[in-house]
Amino acid sequence: MRTAIIGNGVAGITVARLLREQDAQSDLDVFTRETFPYYARPQLIELLAGAIRQEALSFYPQDWYERQRMGVHYGETVHSIDPKTKELVLGGTRHAFDWLVIASGSDAFRPPIAHAELPGVFTLRTLADALAIKDYAALHGCENALVVGGGLLGLEAAHALRRIGINHVTVLEHNLRLLPRQLDAEGAHILQRILASKGLGIELGASCRSFGGDERVEKFLLEDGRSFPADLVLLSAGVRPALDFLAGSGIAINKGILSDDRLQTNIPQVLALGDVAEWQGKIWGIIPPILDQAPVVVSTILGGDRSYQGSVASNTLKVLGVDLLVAGVAQPSPGNLCEVRVANEDRQTYIKLVFEGVHLVGAICLGYKKLQAQLNRWVAEKKQMTVAEAHAIVDQNL
Numbered sequence: 001m002r003t004a005i006i007g008n009g010v011a012g013i014t015v016a017r018l019l020r021e022q023d024a025q026s027d028l029d030v031f032t033r034e035t036f037p038y039y040a041r042p043q044l045i046e047l048l049a050g051a052i053r054q055e056a057l058s059f060y061p062q063d064w065y066e067r068q069r070m071g072v073h074y075g076e077t078v079h080s081i082d083p084k085t086k087e088l089v090l091g092g093t094r095h096a097f098d099w100l101v102i103a104s105g106s107d108a109f110r111p112p113i114a115h116a117e118l119p120g121v122f123t124l125r126t127l128a129d130a131l132a133i134k135d136y137a138a139l140h141g142c143e144n145a146l147v148v149g150g151g152l153l154g155l156e157a158a159h160a161l162r163r164i165g166i167n168h169v170t171v172l173e174h175n176l177r178l179l180p181r182q183l184d185a186e187g188a189h190i191l192q193r194i195l196a197s198k199g200l201g202i203e204l205g206a207s208c209r210s211f212g213g214d215e216r217v218e219k220f221l222l223e224d225g226r227s228f229p230a231d232l233v234l235l236s237a238g239v240r241p242a243l244d245f246l247a248g249s250g251i252a253i254n255k256g257i258l259s260d261d262r263l264q265t266n267i268p269q270v271l272a273l274g275d276v277a278e279w280q281g282k283i284w285g286i287i288p289p290i291l292d293q294a295p296v297v298v299s300t301i302l303g304g305d306r307s308y309q310g311s312v313a314s315n316t317l318k319v320l321g322v323d324l325l326v327a328g329v330a331q332p333s334p335g336n337l338c339e340v341r342v343a344n345e346d347r348q349t350y351i352k353l354v355f356e357g358v359h360l361v362g363a364i365c366l367g368y369k370k371l372q373a374q375l376n377r378w379v380a381e382k383k384q385m386t387v388a389e390a391h392a393i394v395d396q397n398l
């Protein structure tokens with residue numbers, strides 16, 4: 001049996017590792033556009049901040065792939081998939097498979113802002129991106145950075161830029177609050193106050209119209225006409241599934257590759273998981289669901305009967321020393337969910353617990369690191385608790 005995996009990110013490598021653990025014999029090949037061995041993308045923030053060196057990113061020892069008897073094809077872009085011959089079309093060669101796992105992840109989205117092609121305007125998705133940003137900041141002694149996008153990645157990256165000595169870092173968010181996908185208005189307000197008090201510039205409800213500069217980026221212009229200096233720009237406006245190579249393959253896509261509960265696509269023996277896969281209308285875009293999906297992919301290949309039933313999303317973030325957990329259904333739509341919320345503006349803390357009946361299904365926890373792991377676990381197991389018990393937990397931690 002020959003299995004080919006497109007992608008050497010967390011999805012591809014986890015499938016490869018689990019498959020090899022359960023099947024020592026079959027042929028296993030991993031293809032990646034990148035030229036580096038597997039690394040964890042969250043670590044790129046620490047690399048950008050100068051807290052770790054590139055060598056520290058290597059997740060597996062150099063000979064690991066060899067010992068696992070996997071062929072890893074670095075810098076090898078899959079251009080298309082030929083479903084009739086069951087082959088990957090590479091630059092000049094073809095690779096035959098019996099099973100194909102598509103784990104091609106996402107690409108950073110570049111919003112259509114005029115002159116975004118100027119040197120000094122970056123996105124951050126890969127190790128090569130992080131190294132390029134760091135080198136550029138050092139080479140030009142950058143002093144004024146702009147981060148377009150106040151989501152999780154944007155805030156973490158903004159902090160990393162401050163840590164490498166860029167004095168003025170501004171985050172631009174077109175929504176009226178930070179972390180619009182994770183936080184409610186009250187939590188976002190408190191987070192904003194904390195970040196502002198620590199020197200991060202924040203512009204809410206503002207959109208960038210264009211960048212300016214002669215040879216490289218020097219300034220940005222907002223839709224409202226204001227203009228500010230910027231010698232480094234990071235576009236952090238979300239990601240898009242990496243689907244380009246699927247044209248003509250017959251593989252069904254919507255926003256991502258449509259995958260069923262066994263993570264099969266519409267083409268037999270072709271599976272998809274991770275940031276590129278859309279399951280029940282959802283693309284998670286974070287790592288924990290991938291760790292739930294990978295064993296299902298392996299089970300499907302090996303004839304097992306595991307199915308994927310969704311994941312409880314959770315994010316932990318630490319920006320400028322602020323600990324934040326957002327887990328499960330943290331922003332419920334109006335309905336039969338009930339909330340317990342406590343904010344303390346002076347202490348810059350906020351807790352919100354969301355209940356479906358007597359079950360805890362979501363939480364936001366800003367500033368209480370000790371409570372975060374416990375809340376994360378309770379949300380994952382949908383712990384039963386009364387509203388009085390919830391108030392007691394919150395009160396104990398205030």
Ligand SMILES: Cc1cc2nc3c(=O)[nH]c(=O)nc-3n(C[C@H](O)[C@H](O)[C@H](O)COP(=O)(O)OP(=O)(O)OC[C@H]3O[C@@H](n4cnc5c(N)ncnc54)[C@H](O)[C@@H]3O)c2cc1C
Pocket residue numbers: 006007008009010011012031032033034041042043044045076077078079103104105106124125126153242245273274275276285286287288290
């Ligand atoms: C800086 C940063 C910080 C993050 N922090 C967190 C965090 O704290 N917590 C969290 O849960 N998530 C975080 N994420 C998101 C997380 O990294 C992604 O959800 C995860 O990497 C997705 O894994 P994946 O394997 O599906 O795709 P990817 O990691 O994107 O890997 C895709 C792989 O496919 C390859 N590929 C794509 N197209 C082709 C092609 N045509 N031919 C050959 N190879 C191809 C790529 O080279 C790559 O190897 C962060 C992301 C970034 C960029």
